[in-house]
Amino acid sequence: MAVLELKNVQKKYGTGAAEVVALDQINFKANEGEVVLIMGPSGAGKSTFLTVAGSLQKPSSGQVKVDGKNIAEISPAESNNLRLQEIGFVLQSYNLVPFLTVEEQFELVRRVKKTGNLNDAALKKLLAQLGITNLVDKYPSALSGGQQQRAAIARALYANPEILLADEPTASLDSKNVDEVGQLFKDLAKDYNKVVILVTHDPRLEQYADHIYEMMDGKMTKKR
Ligand SMILES: Nc1ncnc2c1ncn2[C@@H]1O[C@H](COP(=O)(O)OP(=O)(O)OP(=O)(O)O)[C@@H](O)[C@H]1O
Numbered sequence: 001m002a003v004l005e006l007k008n009v010q011k012k013y014g015t016g017a018a019e020v021v022a023l024d025q026i027n028f029k030a031n032e033g034e035v036v037l038i039m040g041p042s043g044a045g046k047s048t049f050l051t052v053a054g055s056l057q058k059p060s061s062g063q064v065k066v067d068g069k070n071i072a073e074i075s076p077a078e079s080n081n082l083r084l085q086e087i088g089f090v091l092q093s094y095n096l097v098p099f100l101t102v103e104e105q106f107e108l109v110r111r112v113k114k115t116g117n118l119n120d121a122a123l124k125k126l127l128a129q130l131g132i133t134n135l136v137d138k139y140p141s142a143l144s145g146g147q148q149q150r151a152a153i154a155r156a157l158y159a160n161p162e163i164l165l166a167d168e169p170t171a172s173l174d175s176k177n178v179d180e181v182g183q184l185f186k187d188l189a190k191d192y193n194k195v196v197i198l199v200t201h202d203p204r205l206e207q208y209a210d211h212i213y214e215m216m217d218g219k220m221t222k223k224r
């Protein structure tokens with residue numbers, strides 16, 4: 001069964017002359033163990049796709065199914081729970097909390113989601129893989145863009161989600177770090193049966209992907 005499925009999804013913003021069709025009849029499926037790239041120019045609808053797929057916003061029409069459940073039909077409480085338990089986000093703006101150190105970002109996750117997070121050994125390994133072990137006492141403002149990006153990836157993965165949705169997760173990374181992060185995403189998918197969906201402009205990530213989709217004017221085409 002597909003872990004994530006979108007059927008005939010449309011998302012419109014605004015009304016009348018100001019209406020924008022950001023997602024135009026999207027059909028999409030991702031299975032466990034897969035790394036999927038979503039590519040395409042600015043304004044194509046990539047971030048909209050990710051936020052609708054992750055139930056941060058509802059589609060105007062069509063179905064979004066996570067583990068076979070249509071998220072339009074579940075209550076707001078269930079929807080919150082689904083996001084908390086199953087879905088990890090790395091948003092375009094990293095969304096680290098500015099007044100918390102890196103270590104405290106994980107503590108925040110622990111307060112909100114009390115069980116099912118990585119254990120200490122697994123977190124330690126993750127921080128080492130991302131090269132941020134020595135940065136845990138720092139505040140986001142003291143980190144470079146690439147370090148913030150890796151901290152945001154670590155925070156999303158710490159909650160051990162079934163589905164990881166990441167918006168431009170390598171935008172600030174140099175080639176070496178892109179390879180580390182690409183390999184990490186691939187290992188997560190293969191070794192832990194996760195679904196990893198990455199919005200990216202970065203052709204360096206293509207070698208880690210099972211499938212690649214191109215978005216253009218709200219439409220999605222499968223390339224691989
Ligand atoms: N909250 C919003 N209200 C109105 N229009 C929006 C909103 N968010 C996005 N749009 C419009 O929807 C379209 C798709 O935007 P989206 O952010 O999904 O593009 P994107 O592919 O992520 O672009 P980028 O690569 O620049 O991040 C654009 O035309 C955008 O202007």
Ligand SMILES: [Mg+2]
Pocket residue numbers: 046047048092167
């Ligand atoms: Mg975007």
